[in-house]
Amino acid sequence: MTVVLEQFTATDGTQVTNIGIDLNQAPVPDRRFAADSCALIVKDGTVKILFGQDRVTGDGWRSLVIVQMSSRAAGRFLGSLQHPNNMFLEIKKTTTELFGVEELVDSFIEPPQGQAIALAANLPAIAITDNETCLDFYQASPFALGNVVKTEELALEPVVRIDLRSSLFLGLLKGLEEKGITAMEFKKKGVSND
Numbered sequence: 001m002t003v004v005l006e007q008f009t010a011t012d013g014t015q016v017t018n019i020g021i022d023l024n025q026a027p028v029p030d031r032r033f034a035a036d037s038c039a040l041i042v043k044d045g046t047v048k049i050l051f052g053q054d055r056v057t058g059d060g061w062r063s064l065v066i067v068q069m070s071s072r073a074a075g076r077f078l079g080s081l082q083h084p085n086n087m088f089l090e091i092k093k094t095t096t097e098l099f100g101v102e103e104l105v106d107s108f109i110e111p112p113q114g115q116a117i118a119l120a121a122n123l124p125a126i127a128i129t130d131n132e133t134c135l136d137f138y139q140a141s142p143f144a145l146g147n148v149v150k151t152e153e154l155a156l157e158p159v160v161r162i163d164l165r166s167s168l169f170l171g172l173l174k175g176l177e178e179k180g181i182t183a184m185e186f187k188k189k190g191v192s193n194d
Contacts (some may be wrong), residue, residue, distance in 0.1 A: 001021060001022075001025060001126055001153065001154050001156055002152065002154075003019050003020060003021045003148055003152055003153065003154050004005065004019075004020035005018070005019060005073050005148070005152060006020070006054070011029070011037040017149060018156065020075065021123075021154060021156075022123075023125035023136070023138065025140060026156055026158065027139065028136065028161065029136055029138075029159055029160050029161045030158065031161065032065075032161045032162075032163065033065045033160060033162050033163070034162075034163045034164070035051035035052065035053060035162050035163065035168065036052060036054040036105075036164075037051075037061065037104075037105050038050065038052070038104050038105070038106050038168055038171065038175075039058075039105045040104060040175045040176065040179055041173070041178070041182065042179040042180065045071050045072075046068060046069070046070060047068070047069050047071050047073075047176070047181060048066050048067070048092060049066070049067045049068075049069075049172065050065075050066050050088075051064065051065045051066075052064050059061070063115050063116065064115075064116040064117070065117055065119065065160060065162065066117065066118040066119070067159070067160065067162075068118060068119070068120050068121070069122050070122065071122075072184060073122040073123070074176055074181045075181055075182055075183060075184035076184045077123075078173070079177060079183035079184045081126075081173075081183075082183050088126075088128075094174075095131070095166045098131070099131045099165070099166055099167040100167050101167060101170040101171050101174055102165070102167045102170070102171040103171055106148065108139040108184055112165060119159050120139055120159070121137035121138060121139050121159045121160070122138075122139055122140070123134065123137070123138040123140055123156070124137050125138070125161050126169070127131065128166050128169070131165050131166045131167060131168070132163070132165070133164055133165065133166045133169040134161060134162070135161070135162040135163075135164070135169075136158070136160075136161050136162075137160050137161075137162070138156050138158055138177060139156070139157045139159050140154055140155070140156055140157075141155070143155075144156070145165050147159050154193070155161070
């Protein structure tokens with residue numbers, strides 16, 4: 001996929017390369033999962049988002065998808081949602097008023113009746129309509145990220161699509177913030193964001 005690169009020196013003196021990519025042009029993941037509940041584990045710089053599918057009887061869960069990403073990738077995702085050109089903040093306000101914000105479950109303790117699978121991803125994309133949210137997860141490997149500055153192309157692997165209630169997605173965002181994941185934003189040296 002073609003990317004837009006912006007290189008600059010941040011206020012702390014580090015060299016930063018922002019990679020802009022339109023995930024609307026990315027291929028749709030082949031794997032799909034409908035989530036009824038969600039939990040978070042944040043440990044050692046890693047965020048694990050656990051998406052559970054309830055048993056039909058409603059007592060426990062039958063399958064689980066664990067999406068693992070670095071806390072920095074999760075922070076970049078939160079930062080992208082707060083970008084001034086993104087309509088997410090307006091959508092979040094309306095969705096919260098209509099459907100509320102669901103709490104995450106503490107953990108999935110009992111073993112599943114079906115299966116559990118863990119996947120790695122570092123680029124989530126979202127779409128929201130009413131109380132339905134679609135989360136597409138993608139992985140850009142360190143090899144792909146290392147080549148992007150030279151080629152201005154990013155090899156992107158579609159990982160999984162998660163369908164869930166918007167109120168549950170808002171609970172996920174709240175949970176990330178409560179666990180200390182903050183929106184990442186690099187400020188350019190000499191440029192004020194006021």
